[in-house]
Amino acid sequence: MSEHFDILVVGAGPAGIAAAVSASDSGKRVGLVDDNPAPGGQIWRSGASPGAEADQWLTKLNASSAIRLQGWRVIDHPERGRLRAERSQECREFSYGQLILATGARERFLPFPGWTLPNVMGAGALDAMVRGGLPIAGKRVVVAGTGPLLLAVAAHLSRRGAKVVAICEQARPGRFVPFAAHLLSEPRKLLQGVSYLTATRGTQFYTGCWPIAATGGEKLESVTLERSGTKWDVRCDYLACGFHLVPNLELAGLIGCRIDDGFVSTDELQRTSVEDVFCAGEPTGIGGVDVALLEGRIAGFAASGRITEAVKLAQRLKRRVGFVRALRDLTALDPKLKKLAAGETIVCRCEDVSYGAMRKHAGWRAAKLQTRCGMGPCQGRICGTAAEFLFDWRSDHDDSHVRPPVFPAMVSSLRTTHINTEHDDSLIVPGTSTSISKETP
Amino acid sequence: MPESTRSVVLKVNGLPVTVASGTTVAAAILMTGSSIRTSVTGEPRGPLCGMGICFECRARIDGIEHQRTCQILCSQGMEVHTS
């Protein structure tokens, strides 16, 4: 038996939380599924202002009637109205009347020599690790890549006692400065944070700058930065490096939602091309917390039948379109970043496939078949995303060829029967497959 | 730091480790100075994405392989083995 929800929200980042809160006001039975130990998604685990806004929404969520399905990872959408999810060694199905996808985004990683060393990780990733208990006080950190996340992470880590030695934004100054004010939910505070960092903590802020190598024995010891042809080494304990965000589209693709230009296509009420399925937040366009909250609220109201409220908010969202575009322009990657990887640099970390091995092939599919890149447990999310940029290939994990499971799952979770039971092989009797003939002479 | 001041004692590669409640297994492993996994060609690796996608943080927990330690909280008596 699967548990039924009138409205089921996937992802408990800002968009999902806003959707769940807004939908549950209506008295409908609302569920919120999320694969992390606690809600908040990525940005609110690493936000510049974990206090004000995140706390308010989490309080609202706790006060709402939304049922929290924390720790469940969605692996399949077997048919209309049904989701399948796993938590630890358990598999369960949830049925829904309306579905709101708020699956968020992940960081884009670009390979460069030494990027696989321990203590090189994403910007949001390092922040998440610190929130998960990793000691950072007194550690030297270089933050690099592109996008507003870098500043948020740098400010937060600095408040936790890290020595943020440098922030390296690949965008050139002409692009960066005008957009700084649009970036996060509290731009004034953000800019204050930046000047605080540079003025009092000695953080160097560079634009048009990126790491070209990470060096160390068993783990990171220093990073080589380049800016306008000048290279220099920085000793550090951690490199927090992410090149902006890419949307998590796999579940939307599996369900059959139309995807345009790399994002889920939605109307002004956040409806996708699939009936009863909504999408809110980063998968519809990378727009940060403000946009995610608005879209989540619109989807929550629309899914629960409160169209007037939804339409009102949709008007406000229209004003944000410019910011979304601005953010995209800001984080457009410098083509020089394609040249960071050398022949031996690993691109697929699951299978240890090098740039040189992949480059020989005509496209992603041929590279996959011949080198096994993208065939590991990340299902191409890390290397496929990088390969799209490095080789101008079209990776296949963001389009309609998505097959279940959308994350690695237990073999037994791929079954249609025996869901909702503990793994119990005494239930399995030979020769009793339903409706599939097993030949006897 | 995680909110609670309660401690959890778990084992990482056979050695007892004490962490604050709310600590992820990935953080606990890193605190012992160990890398989390060894790649297929023998490189030491640690967490990359921090959100359960890259699998670089995977380790064996209580006998079960390939667990994403960045998304799992330490619990009392847990036994963690890195590759």
Place this chain on the structure above:
Amino acid sequence: MSDVWDVIVVGAGIVGSACALECAKRGLRTAVVEGRGVGSGATAAGMGHIVVMDDSPAQMALTHYSRTLWADLSGNLPADVEYEACGTLWVASDEEEMQEVRRKSAVYTSAGVATEILDSQMLSDAEPNLRQPLAGALLVPRDAVLYPPCAAAFLLGGALRQGARLYSRKALSAGAGIVRLDDGTDLHAARIVNAGGTEASELLPGLPIRKRKGHLVITDRYPRFVRHQLVELGYLKSAHSLKSDSVAFNVQPRRTGQILIGSSRQYEAEHSAVDAKIVDSMIERAQWYMPQIGALSAIRVWTGFRAATPDKLPLIGPSPADESMFLATGHEGLGITTSLGTARLLVDHLQGIQTKIPIEPYLPGRFAGSEAHA
């Protein structure tokens, strides 16, 4: 623009690549036409087993002959082909199936294929993760597994180094000594080899080939969880069957420690989408034989289509419809196994050389006059 060749091989799957290499090795001016990338059809979708099968004497002869060719080649195969002579265990779940094991053993022995009969204890020692107790198994020690896309690339690469030329284009038509490509080029040859697999009928309509869909699951790395290819004895019934849908237990280790879980066969399925009911049934079967397999982490599920003929034997040799056309297709689940043997038979026959095993059972002419519809 037109090019003239001794042989044009259409299709660079494992069979086409093997044929191309054989032609090139013998000094034939060889062209290969492949529109989608070497080894990207059924070759990419299958398990990659090299297995001697006794569904018929002709099948046994071809699979044995070809397995020996693979073994001879194995020392030259690069690491990415992942050739592993792990052997096959035909697993018997009860005494009735043990009788079948003994019968099979006799057949294999008389064909010169080494086997060993394992009792219940020996089987559980050989494969500790199999359910216990089972009745026993037939071990075929020299069966092997490999990674097919790289194997096909290796063979094609060998052909190219021996002077063959690859046209990375789709063949729109082939016949009367001409292959027309989708860029308007015509290639001319005395002989055209149709190694098009499930698409062979596009070039030669009316071929007795039907698509037979299969499903596979691959797990994360669990070294030594399975050590041999494991097949239930019902596999042959499934492969032999004309009924629409069937599953049979078949798991295989890769050198990486990943496990491939199969197998399924469906005739009436045109779409490549994963069929949840089939996967359910396939895994149920696997869980019966290996109770712990359900707890392993599965990374991917996919489907593929085998090219199947009515009598389970491939089409190797001249087409009765066109004297310039040769066929090398219809290998169902034995394409990897019999690719090398197919190439030898085909090119021997083409050159009027005595074949090492009789080619008659595989000649396409055997279907002429029966309207060639499967």
